Amino acid sequence: MPDSIDLLSLAAKYPFSHWGRSYVEQVWGSDDINDYLLNDTIFQKLEIIFSWRKRGFSNLQDKYNVDYLYPENEVVIYLALMFFLTYSDYPEHFKMRLGGHYFNWLTERTSKLLLNEREEKIVSEYFERDLALKHELKNKQFIIALQDYLRKLGGTSHSFHISLVDLPLKDGKVILSKELAADVAADLTFSYLINLLEGKIHLGRGSTKKPVWMDKIQRFINQFMTENIVVDGSTTYPHDPQKYPPCIQTFVEQLSKGIAIPHFARFAVASFMHQIGVEKDYVVNLFTAASDFSVDKTKYQVSHIYGEIGSHTSYTAPGCDTLKVSRLCPVQGYCNIHAKHPVSVYFSKWRASKS
């Protein structure tokens, strides 16, 4: 167990970790988080956290700096944001999106900090205690059983930056250098934090007494949202058919030629268009060349998918794997590194064109 100074520094670097929890339990005691949240430096930090990918911030040298002057602030920010994300009045999907934004920053920083740890045993302890991943440390390499790693992947609901193809596999073992171990740790940490937040939101439904600083953070977030492109969980990318993934491109082309496409492909088109923010009328028009086209019927079905009638739940487009299994994916292999979902491919094409 590190001494209290080490513990504070480790808790500041990894506030979500067992070091963070120990710090809160052992050192902080009964201090009130509210005292810390009046601190302006915390809001400066929040600005970095929520702007880290913005132009002008992306190259910021100190965007991953740990506040060693007031290390407890790092723990406060983590606790406060988790509390805020759990109990704020935002819709659940938006909370998860905000959480994802914060966790991305936090895990990128974690990766860099782990890489810079002088002692491998800190990384090792992190793997053991926080990621619950058994490993062997041999010649400065972290050796994990592939089956344990796959079990970890299976327990998550999001995609990983590091795919199996990039991993050093041998005889059923993943043999990680410190650099790769830090990257893998970032992926797994993101997954841990997202799952944690999901659980907290689920358990935290209902009212709770909201501290005054919640309003302050909410004002900050609202301000941040109006200055940025993110609005209510969807982006304002203009509609560009050139950036459709191959599946949607194929379906739309076939529809325009009056070729009958399977019902599930029609559903994929409409739900995809909804997710990328296309107007309903545009979608209805896509189906006009079909031999069995009926304005009323199509409008009714598209409205359903858009969540305007029926259960008032908008539908999500099927993912790449579902399209593959349904034999609707026109591509051998995968069309894009982001090809988990047609919508991700569309937005990744947008991002690529912008950069």
Place this chain on the structure above:
Amino acid sequence: MIPETVRKQLTILDSILQEHYSKNPQLVVSPDFIEGREFGFTYFDGSFRRHLSFKTSQEYKSFILKNHPKDIYFSIAIYRSPSSLMSKKGWLSAELPFDLDAEQVLKTDDENIKAGWISPSVYELIKQEFVKLIENFVEADFGLHKGDYALSFSGGRGYHLRIKNETFSSLDQRVRRQIVEYISIGYKPKWFSNGSSMVSPFRHDYGWCKKIFESLKTINLEDLTTYSSTELNAAAKVIASCRKASKPSDFRIRIHERPTAQKLIEETVSRTTVAIDERVTVDINRLLRAPGTVHGGAGLLCKSLTKSELSNFDPMRDSTMPLNSRRKVEIQRIPFEVCINGDLVTPSDKGRVMEVNSSLAYYLVVRRGGVFVE
């Protein structure tokens, strides 16, 4: 409505299957966890019945004997209630399946292959790819051994491998997809530089990096027939740098050599990947053909194999229905000579009426290479 002439042919095919199952019931292999699997059957009238389940091996075998279906499938998944509709089955786990099919492996539009005419040389090619899948990926990288997987000849155009290991059986579609990418798409080099003019495509010394590194070392310049002389010179330098390096992460080239190295790596990757059917591997509810049963559209047995049996396995010799009865067949178009259970027909037999064993007769008629004359 099936024309009468076709119906007669189908009736004879059906009777051959009936004969096979009644004379060789011992060949039907019951899967493990039989009570948790869904079964599906097709028949010569075109019907497909699924969502069926059996409590015991005996029940399964009796069903086959009684109904002699054209095709017999069982789920790779184990369910709590396998005979319920999909949404109510209660998925518990699913073996991780791989399907290697001639059409996909050869990336061909060959009409003969599409129609199921797989020559011995094509079968051999698919087998080599199958061995590559087992040795280079399932064993070398995933660290699995013979008890962890089951192999079978599909009875048609290729081979099946099912990983039965508990961890792999619990994987969801996303992780299965990563495994598909690992085997069939392979590594896309990300170039690293340490600030100098030298770059490296390998970040570590294992897995795909090692596969490519070892393969680059063995490239013979004479095989690069599509390369111009300038490209050949550049390739020679890249290969020489690779041979000098003791491990993948030591391999470095000058930045201007990168396009050539990239091209060589991409070619190496495409030779090293195995073209598994991705739709099969990511599908956690897939029905696969049951080993020990006849592939109704091909006439050969779907046969369980061990890895050691694989090297000498010849589908046309080792996976036929062992039937002594004989049928008269008028030979139509066949693309190559076919020998089953000692009887031989060749393309030059076209138009002849021959009496052949029922197994060969089935093989020919089901591919429209002949018609029964009764």
